[in-house]
Amino acid sequence: MSQALIPALLIAGVLLLFFGIRDAVGRAPVASVPTNWRIALFVPLFLLMLRYVTWRVTETIPEPSWTPEGIWPLVFLAFELSAMLMLCITYLTLSRRTDRVQEVDRNLHLLDGTAYRVALFIPTYNEPKAVLQRTILGAMSQQYPGVQVHVLDDKRRDWLRDYCDELGVGYLTRTDNAGAKAGNMNAGLATLRARGIEPDFIGVLDADFVARPDFISRTLVLHLLHPEAGIVQTPQHFFNPDPVQMNLALTGIAPDEQRFFFDELMPSKDAWGTAFCCGTSSLIRVAALDRIGGFPTESVTEDMLMSLRMREAGWQTVYLNEPVTTGLAPEGLGEYVTQRHRWCLGFMQIFRDHYNPFSPRHRLGFMDRLHVLDTFMYWALSFPTRYLFLLAPGIYWVTGWLVIQASMPEILFYLAPWLVAHMTVMSWISRGSLQPILNDVTQLLVVPAAIHASVTGLFSRAKHKFTVTPKGELGDRITVDWQSMRPMLVLGAINLAAITMAAFPDFRPTLPFEPRVVNLFWLVINLMIIALGALSCVELPRKRGQERFHVPSTLPAALDLDDGTTVPVHLVELSLSGCRVRPDQPMPMVGSDLIGREAHLEITASEIYHLRIARITDATPTSELGCQFQNVTLMQQLLLTNRIFAEGHARLAFSARSFHVMGEMLRNLLGTRGR
Secondary structure (H helix, E strand, O other), X not given: OHHHHXXXXXXXXXXXXXXXXXXXXXXXXXXXOOHHHHHHHHHXXXXXXXXXXXXXXXXXXXXXXXXXXXXXXXXXHHHHHHHHHHHHHHHHHHXXXXXXXXXXXXXXXXXXXXXXXXXXXXXXXXXXXXXXXXXXXXXXXOOOOOOEEXXXXXXXXXXXXXXXXXXXXXXXXXXXXXXXXXXXXXXXXXXXXXXXXXXXXXXXXXXXXXXXXXXXXXXXHHHHHOOOEEEEEOOOOEOXXXXXHHHOOOOOOOOOOOHHHHHHHHXXXXXXXXXXXXXXXXXXXXXXXXXXXXXXXXXXXXHHHHHHHHHHOOOXXXXXXXXXXXXXXXXXXXXXHHHHHHHHHHHHHHHHHOOOXXXXXXXXXXXXXXXXXXXXXXXXXXXXXXXXXXXXXXXXXXXXXXXXXXXXXXXXHHHHHHHHHHHHHHHHHHOOOOOOOHHHHHHHOOHHHHHHHHHHHHHOOOOOOOOOOOOOOOOOOOEEOHHHHHHHHHHHHHHHHHXXXXXXXXXXXXXXXXXXXXXXXXXXXXXXXXXXXXXXXXEOOOOOOOOOEEOOOOOEEEEEEOXXXXXXXXXXXXXXXXXXXXXXXXXXXXXXXXXXXEEEEEEEOOEEEEEEEEEEOOOOOOOOEEEEEOOOXXXXXXHHHHHHHHHOOOOOOOOOOHHHHHHHHHHHHOOOOOO
């Protein structure tokens, strides 16, 4: 028994060491770390990985043969080496980083006296009013003078035309939907020019992204500082949980899937000159756009293709890593997967028809080609690799086929130093935006879509329809996404069957002891990932049409009741449609007597809202009150939008502590997840 525990204890010790170091360093600041310090981190990390790969290739491959048993470890090794190559590119990329926030702060004076013509486009197709309302209001609040907001409606809705007329913003349509979003924006620009309006810059906001009042101002500064910039891109932050955060009850605990990409990877790409447009939250120089013939319509991801074409024409994409917009993440797992499918499909179209990194037909530089190759491997190889890693231990227990032939001490000697160093450095660099296990869960959910989109994009030249990600579609009950659940059930059954086999010592008694232990540990980790993936497929209800946002506890207000009583309160939550307040003193009435009463909420002398009390948390005199606003004016809507998105805390926070995130995930697996 003691011999059987030794490998497990060694592995547990490595993991505990990693998590302890990770949580210790994950809170340290990294944004201002000089490039030479980053190089000092990643060079030893690369050498440790090279040491492992050399050992892996030269000493661990089972006897080669043209049998399935001989081919299987070579196939596994090929995918493993592709993952290592992607890591090498990631190490190289992360060895540099830009932070342009202070650069903008120092040069805001460049805007003084300028009068650039800026058109702010909001392309839309099927988003409801609750989604579009906050986007349009945020766009209208821009501080830079003369910004013209234009809603580009490809659904040609009468109610939206009337709403835009009411707000005084532009409303543009066209006769067809050719070219999807890119075609819509090309048509919008052509319409403006036909009316004698020639913008210098075009801002782009997806219909579910709300801009801070300084969005245009701060991105415009970078255009003035960098005349070679064709695009200034900013990160995407979200005010609602994505499906994985929601369904695993990790809202405010775990990071969303895109945090590492926008917060860490894009600033590093910017340092190498390979940042690219991400569709929304960008400011585009019209002269550069004209140079490449407008928004490209040959790919369903026109944003990345636009950046590559501009780069080939001598224009750069500059990245401002500052949350000047906040948006709506996909609310359902189906929408989440559909969005990733479109991203993968669009990139494969770019790779196949325009920018193959090995092709001499284009003029992209070495780093651009390297990053295009990295993106190709990410979509085409990393997702199938996840299935391979989930199937390998099960295949071992059924067939006895090994993917690595080595003893436990050898594996720990070569793998553990690099693995612990890798996870520790990446944790520090990512500041908690990369979480073990959770990252595997989010990627696992996308595997079938990524494989389908990769094959379709590479080998099918049929015209692919641009699929709009549905937003604002709320569910009022628990549902199961069976399309995503089925692969989880199959993978879970395979791994569970393998664990059942491992539980019986007499099953395949000829298998060596150490590989049995390693594969058993591997199976347990696999089952945890698969179980969390399955739990993510159970959709929890989202009942509010407008997200509620927590506001600083220091924001006092007064509640004037309809009987003349005034009660001091503090705002707890705020949205465009209502709020939740906490009385600072006992209310004059309690319980159901409050429901339906009308009142006025006074935040400042000039900011007073008429509301109706809709619910209470309990029947005590200091119960928190849920209120709905009544007859909100346009000026009040603008004030609320600014208070929420410019002054408040609309963006979701997350914990950088892996122990905390892992603890919550394990609690969810045990059936105690909250709402």
